[in-house]
Amino acid sequence: MALSDLGLDLRRLPAPLPIWHGRVDRDTWSATARAVAEQGGRLVSMWGVERHPSPGGVGACASFAVREGLVWLELPIGDAAAGFPDLAPLFPCALRMQRAMTDLSGLRAESSQDQRPWLDHGLWSSARAPLQPGGGSVPANKGVLPADYPFVRVEGDGVHEIAVGPVHAGIIEPGHFRFSVVGEKVLRLEEHLGYVHKGIERRFVELAPLDAHRLAGRVSGDSTVAFAWAYCMALESAWHGEVPERALWSRALMLERERVANHLGDLGALGNDAALSFGLAQFSRLREDWQRLSREAFGHRLMMDAIMPGGVEMDVSPPLCDRLRQQCDAIEREVRALRTIYDEHAGLQDRFLGTGRVTPELAARLGLTGLAGRASSQAFDLRCDHPWGPFDQFKVAMATHHSGDVAARVSVRFDEVFESLRLIRALCSGLPLGELRVDLHPPGEASTGVGWVEGWRGEVFVALETGADGRITRCHCHDPSWQNWPVLEHAVIGNIVPDFPLINKSFNLSYSGHDL
Known part of the structure; x- marks a missing residue:
């Protein structure tokens, strides 16, 4: 897929690699993501910004790897509550990035099938997201236990769960791994990370x-x-x-x-x-x-x-x-x-x-x-x-x-x-x-x-x-x-x-x- 085929108004950044930047509307955001996915391009990252269209406005950002280089798109959103089009159906790896955007920037992907928090374990005290003005992620009360995470359950004859972590042996960093198994055979693994949030x-x-x-x-x-x-x-x-x-x-x-x-x-x-x-x-x-x-x-x-x-x-x-x-x-x-x-x-x-x-x-x-x-x-x-x-x-x-x-x-x-x-x-x-x-x-x-x-x-x-x-x-x-x-x-x-x-x-x- 040629970059010109996307029909975008892009500005090339003065970087040593070929990188372009541009702002788009909702339809173009979705259409560009679809075109990149259909032609074998990749989603590199997603994140939120506090800027559009004026102070107090917000925006969703996504970067895509295409044949010519990297394209950074911004979608201005007047209000965080308005949300942005979900990219997970096109790029499955977007799901957790979008959940993190909700936790950190208050931006929510519309119609997303998974709205569970990802980085926020129920311990953040501020009513506003950490990257919003006045937001923060200071632990609420000392000694409060994290909220229970709603793991997906696998049911059937002989199925049982093995919980590993979040504390591991040695010096490995924390992460929770929930195995659904029959005997020793793994039917499903679900991870829960976010235990080392550093701000x-x-x-x-x-x-x-x-x-x-x-x-x-x-x-x-x-x-x-x-x-x-x-x-x-x-x-x-x-x-x-x-x-x-x-x-x-x-x-x-x-x-x-x-x-x-x-x-x-x-x-x-x-x-x-x-x-x-x-x-x-x-x-x-x-x-x-x-x-x-x-x-x-x-x-x-x-x-x-x-x-x-x-x-x-x-x-x-x-x-x-x-x-x-x-x-x-x-x-x-x-x-x-x-x-x-x-x-x-x-x-x-x-x-x-x-x-x-x-x-x-x-x-x-x-x-x-x-x-x-x-x-x-x-x-x-x-x-x-x-x-x-x-x-x-x-x-x-x-x-x-x-x-x-x-x-x-x-x-x-x-x-x-x-x-x-x-x-x-x-x-x-x-x-x-x-x-x-x-x-x-x-x-x-x-x-x-x-x-x-x-x-x-x-x-x-x-x-x-x-x-x-x-x-x-x-x-x-x-x-x-x-x-x-x-x-x-x-x-x-x-x-x-x-x-x-x-x-x-x-x-x-x-x-x-x-x-x-």
């Missing part, structure tokens, strides 16, 4: 734009580089900042190191969940070495706060570049050996193959994205589809698979590790000379910017608006886990309960990045 979207408007990258980098700690870069990209777009080439290369270097670190951790955990503790020990050792060098090079094991508006915080010296390249060579040798062990271990493959399968057809229908999507033939990767600097100087090889099971998601992780190691070597070898950062200045008028970055889990999206005074008026961050958590419910159907930890880890979705 991040409200907090953004209280921060100076040049400081808010630190908050963005804490949306989801395992994706701190991707979120910080997306926020900085949005601010640099809104304020017309030109980032030095050396800074862009350094950012890409950090992004690929973040990708490798997470894949190493997940590959070890997946081996452990299938009773191969050797895999956990070896990959944990490699990840620890990897993160120690990241700390030495970028000041933090997770490279937190290393990306800042206008550039990067610190430089990478030539000796450190040499060590980063050498580490890639050493890691690759060991990971290739470990892949052979994984591929040839009969017990491991028996647990991986066919487990938690998401067919390509189901993945397309539900909007599965990121590495999990690529394991089910959903070939989307911003570094390949819309390469921005410096990825436009490399031919990034996209890792894909068709079987959509745990084995496929493991295979994609291995392939992405090797490709990221190749990219890191190239980035270290060709790191251009030049400045590390430029100063950014507000343009003196209301401005809009978007950040869109391919993180290790999938595409990270940030929509930013600043006022004429240079302050943030709205910042919406989106993690790809919003698309993928609902698909996990389908992936576990027909599997046995003991395989759920393995299936869950093969997706490894974010709780924190889902709950802002």
Whole structure:
């Protein structure tokens, strides 16, 4: 589908990726969503704004990925009570986003089949939604228990429920999983998240734009580089900042190191969940070495706060570049050996193959994205589809698979590790000379910017608006886990309960990045 076929009045934003912005009426909102869905486009995110058509008015926003890039649509709504056309029949992943819009902005999707609260567990004290003027989400009374969540019940002979969470063993974040099972076979899984609500979207408007990258980098700690870069990209777009080439290369270097670190951790955990503790020990050792060098090079094991508006915080010296390249060579040798062990271990493959399968057809229908999507033939990767600097100087090889099971998601992780190691070597070898950062200045008028970055889990999206005074008026961050958590419910159907930890880890979705 060509963007011109949509018939929209759009303004291209000054971003490094092709991104357009426009306001539409109700009919155009629905017709555009339908056209995007029919032509294989994707819903990236949905959120509410407090602005249209005048102070006190509100609006619904949606961003769509189409062939040419990304389209951000705004639907002005005179009154929050009026609601907006439901997009869930076209994009199933919209359902929870819309429920979150109701909780946070007071906007309700018309005729939606699911009106249950999603982030609000019945503990918020304010009569107004947190993102509305005068709203808030301060707990009402200390010691009050959350409201009962109306899970969908499955009834029949031999059916019983298993409740897991929200408190889990170890340090995993909270989430409630309600299994309906017969024996050990899972008939249905329903999730209830929202236990780690932090008020991040409200907090953004209280921060100076040049400081808010630190908050963005804490949306989801395992994706701190991707979120910080997306926020900085949005601010640099809104304020017309030109980032030095050396800074862009350094950012890409950090992004690929973040990708490798997470894949190493997940590959070890997946081996452990299938009773191969050797895999956990070896990959944990490699990840620890990897993160120690990241700390030495970028000041933090997770490279937190290393990306800042206008550039990067610190430089990478030539000796450190040499060590980063050498580490890639050493890691690759060991990971290739470990892949052979994984591929040839009969017990491991028996647990991986066919487990938690998401067919390509189901993945397309539900909007599965990121590495999990690529394991089910959903070939989307911003570094390949819309390469921005410096990825436009490399031919990034996209890792894909068709079987959509745990084995496929493991295979994609291995392939992405090797490709990221190749990219890191190239980035270290060709790191251009030049400045590390430029100063950014507000343009003196209301401005809009978007950040869109391919993180290790999938595409990270940030929509930013600043006022004429240079302050943030709205910042919406989106993690790809919003698309993928609902698909996990389908992936576990027909599997046995003991395989759920393995299936869950093969997706490894974010709780924190889902709950802002």
